[in-house]
Amino acid sequence: MRDTFVKTLIDIAKKDRNVHLVTGDLGFGVLKPFWEQLPDQFTNAGIAEQNMIGFAAGMAMEGKTVFAYSIGNFSTLRALEQIRNDCAYHNADVKVVCVGGGFAYGALGMSHHATEDLSIMRALPDVTVLAPGDSIEAEWATKAIYECKGTCYLRLGRGGEKRIHDKTGNFQIGKAVKIKDGERIVIFSTGAIFDEVSRAFEILRKEEIDPALYTFPTVKPIDMQTIEECSRKFKLIVTVEEHNILGGFGSAVSEVVAELTGMKAKVLRIGLNDKYSSIVGSQKYLRDIYGMSAEKIAAKVFECQKDVL
Incomplete structure (x- = not known):
C-alpha cells in the first residue's frame, strides 16, 4: 500500500x-x-x-x-x-x-x-x-x-497486502464496496485485515456457510445506507478490524444499527478487545494471539451464527 x-x-x-x-x-x-x-x-x-x-x-x-x-x-x-x-x-x-x-x-x-x-x-x-x-x-x-x-x-498497511480488486472502479468517500453477495451472514472489513477475512471466508465455505463480503475503505463518514440495507437483509453482521473494538469501525457500524427500528441484524465485532497489545511478534502472530487470524475469525463467526440463524 x-x-x-x-x-x-x-x-x-x-x-x-x-x-x-x-x-x-x-x-x-x-x-x-x-x-x-x-x-x-x-x-x-x-x-x-x-x-x-x-x-x-x-x-x-x-x-x-x-x-x-x-x-x-x-x-x-x-x-x-x-x-x-x-x-x-x-x-x-x-x-x-x-x-x-x-x-x-x-x-x-x-x-x-x-x-x-x-x-x-x-x-x-x-x-x-x-x-x-x-x-x-x-x-x-x-x-x-x-x-x-x-x-x-x-x-x-505496511505492504504486501492481498489484492482485493482486479481494476479501479467508481470510488467514493463514504461508500462501501461489495466484494460478493451471500446468505444470512455479511462480513464487513476495513483496512489490511481483509487478508485474514478472505481466508476466513474460504474456511466458512467448507462448513457450508456462505457470507457476503464488503470492504469499507471509509470509516468516517460511514456508509449508513449499506449498513441499513444489510441489517434488513442479513441475520448477522460481522465487523473485522485490526484495531480496538471500542470506538473504531465496529462501533461505527453498531451506532448505525442501534438507531434502526424494527427487525435488524445482530452485530458481532471482531478486533482487539479493549486492551493494549503488550506481546511482541510478527503481524501474523499477533493477529492470531488477539483473535484476528483467519482461523479465529471463522471460529467466532461459526459459533455466533448458531445462536442467530
Whole structure:
C-alpha cells in the first residue's frame, strides 16, 4: 500500500505544485522517488511529529495541500493536539498519513502498534477517515483525499497486502464496496485485515456457510445506507478490524444499527478487545494471539451464527 500511495502522490504532485509531502524522518526507502523527482515539494521535519503537523497546518493556511507521513501512532496520537487545534478546527487541507496500521510493526512493540487511531481520529469533528484494504483501494483513497477539502486521515498497511480488486472502479468517500453477495451472514472489513477475512471466508465455505463480503475503505463518514440495507437483509453482521473494538469501525457500524427500528441484524465485532497489545511478534502472530487470524475469525463467526440463524 505505501508504495502505491507514494506512486499515486507523485502523479498528483507533478500536476499540482501546491502539493507538499512532509515526513517525520522516516520512510526513506519508500519516499525516495518522491524527493528525487520533486525535491521542492518535500520536507523532512525530523523526529518531531508535533512540529510536523503544525508546520503542515501553516503551509495549508497558505494554500498548500500537505500530506504528513509517519509510522502508526506517531502521526496521530503523538500529534493529536496539533491535528485537533491546528488542522481540524481550521478545516486545514492537511492529509495525515499513517503507515503500518494495526500490528504491522509488531516486532517493535506496543508503542508502534496502531490500535486506537481509528477511534480517536473519527472522534474529531470534520475529519475524514479512510483505511484502504489493498493497493487498489490505497490508490483510490489517495486521490480521494487530495480532492477532499479539509483534514483527512489515511491509514495504510505496511505492504504486501492481498489484492482485493482486479481494476479501479467508481470510488467514493463514504461508500462501501461489495466484494460478493451471500446468505444470512455479511462480513464487513476495513483496512489490511481483509487478508485474514478472505481466508476466513474460504474456511466458512467448507462448513457450508456462505457470507457476503464488503470492504469499507471509509470509516468516517460511514456508509449508513449499506449498513441499513444489510441489517434488513442479513441475520448477522460481522465487523473485522485490526484495531480496538471500542470506538473504531465496529462501533461505527453498531451506532448505525442501534438507531434502526424494527427487525435488524445482530452485530458481532471482531478486533482487539479493549486492551493494549503488550506481546511482541510478527503481524501474523499477533493477529492470531488477539483473535484476528483467519482461523479465529471463522471460529467466532461459526459459533455466533448458531445462536442467530
